[in-house]
Amino acid sequence: xxxxxxxxxxxxxxxxxxxxxxxxxxxxxxxxxxxxxxxxxxxxxxxxxxxxxxxxxxxxxxxxxxxxxxxxxxxxxxxxxxxxxxxxxxxxxxxxxxxxxxxxxxxxxxxxxxxxxxxxxxxxxxxxxxxxxxxxxxxxxxxxxxxxxxxxxxxxxxxxxxxxxxxxxxxxxxxxxxxxxxxxxxxxxxxxxxxxxxxxxxxxxxxxxxxxxxxxxxxxxxxxxxxxxxxxxxxxxxxxxxxxxxxxxxxxxxxxxxxxxxxxxxxxxxxxxxxxxxxxxxxxxxxxxxxx
Amino acid sequence: xxxxxxxxxxxxxxxxxxxxxxxxxxxxxxxxxxxxxxxxxxxxxxxxxxxxxxxxxxxxxxxxxxxxxxxxxxxxxxxxxxxxxxxxxxxxxxxxxxxxxxxxxxxxxxxxxxxxxxxxxxxxxxxxxxxxxxxxxxxxxxxxxxxxxxxxxxxxxxxxxxxxxxxxxxxxxxxxxxxxxxxxxxxxxxxxxxxxxxxxxxxxxxxxxxxxxxxxxxxxxxxxxxxxxxxxxxxxxxxxxxxxxxxxxxxxxxxxxxxxxxxxxxxxxxxxxxxxxxxxxxxxxxxxxxxx
Numbered sequence: 146x147x148x149x150x151x152x153x154x155x156x157x158x159x160x161x162x163x164x165x166x167x168x169x170x171x172x173x174x175x176x177x178x179x180x181x182x183x184x185x186x187x188x189x190x191x192x193x194x195x196x197x198x199x200x201x202x203x204x205x206x207x208x209x210x211x212x213x214x215x216x217x218x219x220x221x222x223x224x225x226x227x228x229x230x231x232x233x234x235x236x237x238x239x240x241x242x243x244x245x246x247x248x249x250x251x252x253x254x255x256x257x258x259x260x261x262x263x264x265x266x267x268x269x270x271x272x273x274x275x276x277x278x279x280x281x282x283x284x285x286x287x288x289x290x291x292x293x294x295x296x297x298x299x300x301x302x303x304x305x306x307x308x309x310x311x312x313x314x315x316x317x318x319x320x321x322x323x324x325x326x327x328x329x330x331x332x333x334x335x336x337x338x339x340x341x342x343x344x345x346x347x348x349x350x351x352x353x354x355x356x357x358x359x360x361x362x363x364x365x366x367x368x369x370x371x372x373x374x375x376x377x378x379x380x381x382x383x384x385x386x387x388x389x390x391x392x393x394x395x396x397x398x399x400x401x402x403x404x405x406x407x408x409x410x411x412x413x414x415x416x417x418x419x420x421x422x423x424x425x426x427x428x429x430x431x432x433x434x435x436x437x
Numbered sequence: 438x439x440x441x442x443x444x445x446x447x448x449x450x451x452x453x454x455x456x457x458x459x460x461x462x463x464x465x466x467x468x469x470x471x472x473x474x475x476x477x478x479x480x481x482x483x484x485x486x487x488x489x490x491x492x493x494x495x496x497x498x499x500x501x502x503x504x505x506x507x508x509x510x511x512x513x514x515x516x517x518x519x520x521x522x523x524x525x526x527x528x529x530x531x532x533x534x535x536x537x538x539x540x541x542x543x544x545x546x547x548x549x550x551x552x553x554x555x556x557x558x559x560x561x562x563x564x565x566x567x568x569x570x571x572x573x574x575x576x577x578x579x580x581x582x583x584x585x586x587x588x589x590x591x592x593x594x595x596x597x598x599x600x601x602x603x604x605x606x607x608x609x610x611x612x613x614x615x616x617x618x619x620x621x622x623x624x625x626x627x628x629x630x631x632x633x634x635x636x637x638x639x640x641x642x643x644x645x646x647x648x649x650x651x652x653x654x655x656x657x658x659x660x661x662x663x664x665x666x667x668x669x670x671x672x673x674x675x676x677x678x679x680x681x682x683x684x685x686x687x688x689x690x691x692x693x694x695x696x697x698x699x700x701x702x703x704x705x706x707x708x709x710x711x712x713x714x715x716x717x718x719x720x721x722x723x724x725x726x727x728x729x
């Protein structure tokens with residue numbers, strides 16, 4: 146998905162968010178803002194937004210010397226999500242279709258902004274049941290999972306990874322070999338190896354380094370391991386908007402689980418803003434995985 | 438008031454708003470965005486936001502050839518506001534303190550976004566009575582008006598000028614000579630001479646060209662006439678955020694009537710976002726009007 150003009154105010158809001166997290170003074174904020182504006186004015190706009198997001202975050206890190214501004218927030222997000230875990234498992238056990246409930250919870254993990262969710266309760270999770278499902282390709286997903294031996298699961302955020310674990314456990318219980326791909330280094334609140342381990346994913350899946358240091362999967366940056374798994378796993382599940390933005394039009398079937406959090410993505414998907422999406426996406430590969 | 442780092446996403450959102458109004462295609466939007474980003478990366482940040490807003494709008498005009506994108510919206514805003522006028526007058530007549538009611542209505546005129554208000558009703562105006570007044574220096578304003586011979590009234594937006602007329606009529610009925618200052622050329626939906634005439638202001642006040650072509654009063658750009666009136670009128674009333682941003686710290690008493698529409702202004706004023714403000718502002722002049 147190419148950058149849209151509507152992405153630009155959003156890039157700058159993300160800059161302010163990071164500045165808030167690092168508690169920067171106004172003078173430093175303006176210095177960062179000037180650098181980011183200068184970079185954005187010369188960047189290429191023919192690429193998915195996460196390419197530019199990564200560069201914007203690197204500018205902030207370079208100026209401030211802070212390489213992982215969301216570190217504390219990520220630790221707290223995991224801790225908080227883990228406190229919900231037993232009740233989440235109970236829901237899946239009681240559900241008529243445990244796979245569907247696990248998919249739904251994984252998307253709910255994408256809905257919660259863990260950075261600001263410390264007063265979040267299980268009642269709030271119940272309230273998410275009323276969120277419309279704008280695209281629901283669950284039946285395809287279920288069928289493909291049933292036929293698959295291996296699943297590549299591309300993670301999104303810290304905190305959310307605990308909700309992902311519920312789905313990963315379901316997949317493992319069905320005898321699937323699961324590979325759980327994380328960012329290769331800290332970027333915003335995206336899940337890294339440490340977050341996946343904190344969430345306990347390693348008990349049910351092999352955690353792998355995607356090679357991406359952006360809030361999405363940059364296919365020209367991925368590890369050899371990721372390349373092979375992306376090609377060979379029968380099912381690929383991608384979480385969140387960032388991964389969708391970088392993977393939506395590649396020649397590979399990918400199941401995207403996310404909530405639409407901005408107008409650009411909602412419009413690309415043809416859903417309303419805020420809808421839940423279970424999308425059988427990507428393009429059927431007709432001539433080998435040319436990209437890889 | 439100096440530009441704040443939080444102003445930058447807002448500048449870009451304003452660009453997108455204009456692009457929407459002109460119905461530009463995505464390619465042109467990106468071209469404009471790149472130019473604006475480049476300009477903002479080199480601009481001086483030690484000035485009030487309207488200085489940069491003006492330049493940003495000029496960039497859009499230059500690229501698109503559209504000098505007054507909000508022209509139609511301004512005409513419609515005035516027409517719509519005029520349709521409410523008889524009922525507004527009735528409210529003032531019935532009010533216990535007609536001046537206060539007129540001040541309140543003038544601020545309500547600042548609240549309504551006329552560009553999107555075509556289904557707006559008088560019931561909605563009633564609902565504004567519950568908006569908190571974060572700063573209420575009305576008693577000072579009333580006293581100063583009673584002692585004044587002349588009032589300089591600095592206008593803000595089209596549509597809103599019809600609500601201003603209600604207050605201008607009150608001032609004229611009290612025997613005050615009123616000067617109504619408008620922008621010297623179109624900028625966003627700010628009121629120009631044409632808007633003031635459409636609102637019928639000329640029956641009760643002398644409409645004057647402020648000399649400013651920005652969404653605020655740039656004191657290094659004002660006309661000689663404005664300068665003299667700004668110095669000599671006993672009371673100066675300034676409407677809206679833009680004028681506040683450019684005039685708030687000058688050595689001249691100014692009454693600011695506005696609603697806080699962004700966090701930066703709310704924080705500068707120490708109010709909550711969305712509050713109504715009747716502020717005895719500016720600084721008492723101790724050594725002549727140095728600025729002028």
